[in-house]
Amino acid sequence: MVVQTFTAKDYKTAVHNTWCPGCGDFAILNALQAALAEVQVPPHKVAVVSGIGCSGKAPHYVNAYGLHTLHGRAVPVATGVKLANPELTVLAVGGDGDGYGIGAGYFVNAGRRNVDFTYLVFDNEVYGLTKGQGAPTMIKGLRTKGMAEPAIQDNINPLALAISSGYTFVARGYALQPKSLAQLIGQAVRHRGTAFVDILQTCPVYNDLHTKEWFGEQIGGHPRLFQLDDTDYDPMVHDPTNLEEVVAKKVQAIAKSYEWGDRIPLGVFYKIDVPTFEDQLALGDRPPERRNIWNRDLSALENSFR
Amino acid sequence: MVVQTFTAKDYKTAVHNTWCPGCGDFAILNALQAALAEVQVPPHKVAVVSGIGCSGKAPHYVNAYGLHTLHGRAVPVATGVKLANPELTVLAVGGDGDGYGIGAGYFVNAGRRNVDFTYLVFDNEVYGLTKGQGAPTMIKGLRTKGMAEPAIQDNINPLALAISSGYTFVARGYALQPKSLAQLIGQAVRHRGTAFVDILQTCPVYNDLHTKEWFGEQIGGHPRLFQLDDTDYDPMVHDPTNLEEVVAKKVQAIAKSYEWGDRIPLGVFYKIDVPTFEDQLALGDRPPERRNIWNRDLSALENSFR
């Protein structure tokens, strides 16, 4: 057993929390801190980067370098932080509006890049901080108490979108299952490459459809939420050079991601180990001060113009 | 038989064309004009909206209302045009960089909306007009003559992305098969809802990998490109209220979209008929002048503040 130098407490701050009482974000925050403790990365080697929204406030509550950036831009900023200093453990966090609405373009293109960071989307199906409008995961035809009319736009499928975009680790978690969520986040953090976790999050103030009770329901004797881990589902691409296996696993994961309603799978849907963007750029793990950039001799370059 | 009031010629302009000799865009343009003739919509009832790129110049060569807009913004602009005047036949056209790079966020979110227009992406795998950098459809590891190094980012799968985003008509065409492309565009135009066609396009100047010759190759006696129509593949969701069928057809289409290499399917991958965004807003077909907006009586609204 590893010696536990850090406990979840070490990743907490004393900052006054402004989330609503009962918000699912609290549980995600705890799971995130538990996951960091489990991975045992020192707080000062962690950077948590967020967008704007209720969820965007998370970094303030984590004892680690915290960048609470712009709405929809957590992913590019996290990419910049990681590429600048690959020795850091970087997490991007944000809401579903942040990630799949205004951030959709960055979401898609980050999938192509596969920089080594973890991206957690707090998916409450609404724009929380702007008072409950439907977000891109709000299912067409549904209407929460904050909405004037039922949604007339279709919802996206975040997991299928992620796989179509090239993500190398694609998972779904649930806020109110602290242990398995912490464990899932831990896996995501350990994954080398961009690890994406869509986290079903309750918003007691605006989302009165998919509530703690709804998620917790038993249907026909089965809990609505179940862990893929408990089935014989295998998310892993075992031979990344085997294109057939890659495609088969992608298709399997996408098919699985469409299961929704009475039975909702949680856990890792897809995972493949391939070189990261940094690997391909041969950046190594060097922080800025250890790059050979501070005293360049450019005479050869200059002379090439003679 | 319908009387042919309009022929492809009626959709042509005399504008000096600045595409490179041999560019696949010429063929797409012809197919588009043939498709309009086949649908028999009068030129002044058509609006062609494009982004920026070589492909973005297309509207100038079509005799129809033409809006050559901003890089990556063809889709929102086309949406605005169509919603303002639903009686128009609206087409958005643009490059793969335009649509899947800078436009990825709009691509995804348009899928959710299902406004009735056709979106044609001229997919040459490169940023043509900015001199051949790899675009989001450039396959990782490949390198064209315009690139300094092989691509280190993964390519997206446009069709899978479209389906994950909610598009109701998803297809793939090839520039240099004029008849079947025209026929495919015709189908797309007739589809009620957002119809998306990824069109494989040759760029003789920058893409020396996926050339006319490559696409035209026979492998093991079979042509590389084949029509789904010629197989027993059925893209159609027959009962849109049957969620199981919907999911099965989506998954089937996504699986099919991953077939690439020696055998590349063309044609319609997925199609579902559901109400459009306009239908749900009950906009009807009214052009601006026929809306009840020009002389509103607002006394009741005003008095509600007393």
Added chain:
Amino acid sequence: MAYNSDLTWMLGGPQGGGINSAAESFAKALARAGYRIYMNIEFHSNIQGEHSYYKVRISDRDKGNLSEKAHVLVSLDEETLLGNTHNEWPSHHGHLSEMVEGGVVIYDGALKLNLTGQRRDIHYIPVPFDDLLRKVLVEAGRGSEFNALRVMTNSVAGGASAAALGVDLALYQESFRGGTGRRAALAELNAKAAEAGYSYVMEALNNQHIFQLVPVKRPETPPLLMRGINAVALAKLKAGLGFQTYYPISPATDENVYLEANARSQDLTVVQVEDEVSAINMAVGAAHAGLRSSTSTSGPGFSLMAEGMGFASLTESGGPVLFLWMRGGPSTGLPTRSEQADLKFSLQPGHGEFSHIVVAPGDLRDIVEDSYEVFNWADRYQLPAVVLVDKKMASFFQTIDDLGLNNLPPIDRGELFTPNGNYLRYQFTDSGISPRSFPGQEGGVFWTTTDEHDQRGHITESAENRVQMMDKRMGKLQLAAREIPDSRKIHLFGPENAEVTVVGWGTTKGAILDVLEILEREDGVRANFLQVRMMRPFPVEAVARVLGRAKRTILVEENYSGQLGDLVREQTGIKIGQRLVKFDGRPFSEEELLEALRRALHGAEERIAVTHLRP
């Protein structure tokens, strides 16, 4: 006892805890009773729990701003009274310091407060809101509905406030009557709840009114009690708005939500989009297609529209009209606070040189006129326009008798084409305006492009064409400057030959006008006020004329640098002598502005930064 003609009532509590409806319903009751109201709310960028408060100024005459002082304060939590201590650096110490001597503090009796060490010159009255309501309900045989009807503690608080302010109870109770449906059914219960609160406080005050609002006559037609954000929406509807896009953002959301709620009945298309880039581009598409289109946002969203502004202007799309609800910047900044810091950006909101219109209404009446007429200008000059509004304008309520929606000029769509067989969308004309066609019209097929283009709308890099097209597009701004009368661009309030000229724009208007009145009355200072209402095209001559003969000039702005001051100097060369600025996200109060103006007048400080060190 003398009557009070100008009292301030305040209500504080946690966000999401119901203070909005409590304050708004009480104010509405007073408005219907004949009082004139000016009220505003301060709140955090938060959903539930952070401190928020309403300040309501009640008078027998129109007021254009808030007073610093409060006569009656109703508090639903501890923080309203004592401040927030949960932060490493507490951001405030409660509102007690704002109370006038002898003021009345009413607080929820359920709170166990330690008020030792606090001011002793004010009255503290703990009122058991819940208990009083429960008693009323029990008496009415509806005790079991307590939870469902708990919102009625608002009426208890209202009654308590009426007592403290010296408002006639019957007058207040009257406001519950006359509704329909559920409202009517609850009228009597509400009246009883009000009475409970009223009696409780009167008892605590030994049946002696501390304040006594001057009696007023109940008007035949109650006035509107309205926020700027709704006035904007109504004016836009009147202007024929056909297409509105938005992405949620404070403080623009309320305008968008209001329009959305009325979309189907008003044949209006409202689209909630994925971001502000989409919002503006979709609106440009709709404008080209012939609908009057608009989008409403605040700073962060507007920053994302920079590219779209150039697109709209270069392609002469005739709109959209952007409503920029300014909030505390830069970046995400202070999302729920007010600032006038986006003026400069709105004048050049994107790369390159292009023409657009920028107006800045100052009060409800301006808002209606500007929000309406800017659509005419956008069509007439075929360009996009920006209306500068701010969080204060979004959230303040004011009484006004009517909006004048029926006295506006006719809708003018500008020059429209007639088919001639060779239609040129960008034809060179003497005026610089090329008649428009809209997609769908026969004979009107056009092309447009964000590249420089020829008269037909096709790309050309011809130098000659370039120069003509730039002259054409930029010339439209001069045309607009000539055609739009000065009376729509500036206002001069007060005597022509004043000792001092105050210069300002936007929502400081109400405060400035009220304060100048006080200055004249109390200090004998003859001042006038130059309100600049049109920012682009800038009324160069008109402003230069007024400032040229001004003896002394003082700029008032709610931003850091005094942006209008820079603009005036750039355009006229005139440097305004002194700048009073406030940039803490809270609008000038009457006292703050008065004090700052006095300080400016008695000294020669070039810049005075006013700060509100309260919540």
Added chain:
Amino acid sequence: MAYNSDLTWMLGGPQGGGINSAAESFAKALARAGYRIYMNIEFHSNIQGEHSYYKVRISDRDKGNLSEKAHVLVSLDEETLLGNTHNEWPSHHGHLSEMVEGGVVIYDGALKLNLTGQRRDIHYIPVPFDDLLRKVLVEAGRGSEFNALRVMTNSVAGGASAAALGVDLALYQESFRGGTGRRAALAELNAKAAEAGYSYVMEALNNQHIFQLVPVKRPETPPLLMRGINAVALAKLKAGLGFQTYYPISPATDENVYLEANARSQDLTVVQVEDEVSAINMAVGAAHAGLRSSTSTSGPGFSLMAEGMGFASLTESGGPVLFLWMRGGPSTGLPTRSEQADLKFSLQPGHGEFSHIVVAPGDLRDIVEDSYEVFNWADRYQLPAVVLVDKKMASFFQTIDDLGLNNLPPIDRGELFTPNGNYLRYQFTDSGISPRSFPGQEGGVFWTTTDEHDQRGHITESAENRVQMMDKRMGKLQLAAREIPDSRKIHLFGPENAEVTVVGWGTTKGAILDVLEILEREDGVRANFLQVRMMRPFPVEAVARVLGRAKRTILVEENYSGQLGDLVREQTGIKIGQRLVKFDGRPFSEEELLEALRRALHGAEERIAVTHLRP
């Protein structure tokens, strides 16, 4: 025959048809021979086929701009000579009008041209480029390689040009020698091809040189022949650039591609991103994480960065440095043409009020200094910065002996933290600068947010904190204004007590300096030139000092409105008397500027718009 010390050679042909390499290799040969070069290219936003042309000014002295006139014109197509007739409104009528009397036109003999009706005072020499090359190859026994070696027609054209310009053939041939590998192997063949062209033209001219370039000494070390875009890249590398993001856009692409090509060897991370929003945000992330970061774009991309600018500034990220390669605007505009129209936007590139630095280098030497030192300032004052460059600077080549990369001040990363157990990232200090830590450093954990924040970087809406933070951030701009010497902000060229002061910025510098020399020489006008090089913080006193004592002032800008003129007036109150503007996408030529200045001097026109009615 007298020698010519200032000749202009021109090469025109279809885009993608090889004129770039032909012109650049010929110019390099002349530079190595000892001539000083200033050259620039005009081309369309197109890949293959549209008209493009290089103008190369060859002299024995440094020139800072192009001349209108051409002495020798080499044409590879018909359009170069006769214009484009394929457009509804042809955009030009060819370059023959630019030829000096007696000038030499060399064109591809394979073209069947009808030159009747064209100028008769110039020489037309059809040269069969292909045939001449084929003959050379056949003679060398390599006739079968014609297709592979066809690029050598460049050398034929070079030889032909040498003849027409009166350049010593041997001197030109010398340039082929001394390479390695394939280059060396082809040296003799190239020399022969050159000779073939040379002889052919000499024969056509009856062995009489029409022009004769003054002989020069071949320098020991050849000069650099360099574009601004490469000078920028080298300066950035020297400054310790660690992170560059970009999205392809003209004319910034070449800088990015050059950096990308050298990324691995320079330990530089270059990321081609999905759009400019990503470009700036990623660069901000890298800056916060401790790398010097940058992104390069042009107007449309910069418009998309508005939100990111506020983010960088509010969070004091210490960078990124943005290189804004201005092109013809607005919107997509004239993507491959030059304009100075983004100055105003760069000064307020986003909503709200925030501090950033804007510099505008004027020539290669300025570029190196500014591109380098702005990284020091970004770190020192912890803010983002913009370097204004333009398409002209991107594409012109000039000879320069060296860039002075080794004479730059040391790298200064500003104040860095020392762990003290209670680190505050945004600590209030006297200077306004809070020592920085970078993620990964022990004891340095910080938070930051785009909301207004406290010293620790946590959200607060406290009014008191707000005021202090605004003062801190905006104060850094004043600090920078104090610390950066005037010598980096403005330059005054020419006599202090001149009759007229020309005011300008950016790449008009070379033209202005050259033209003022001519004005003095030919017209006896004693003029000086105020170059404004730092735009924000604006050097108020320095500019006011110079302009305050100027007798007469003339502004020169390559935009529509004279943006610097507005800025000067806003900041100093001084109105520059006359404005010479050009906004057709083509830089001022020497003759145009000279003529416009003369016209200004002889009249009192407030605004003179200069147009280049050629291609």
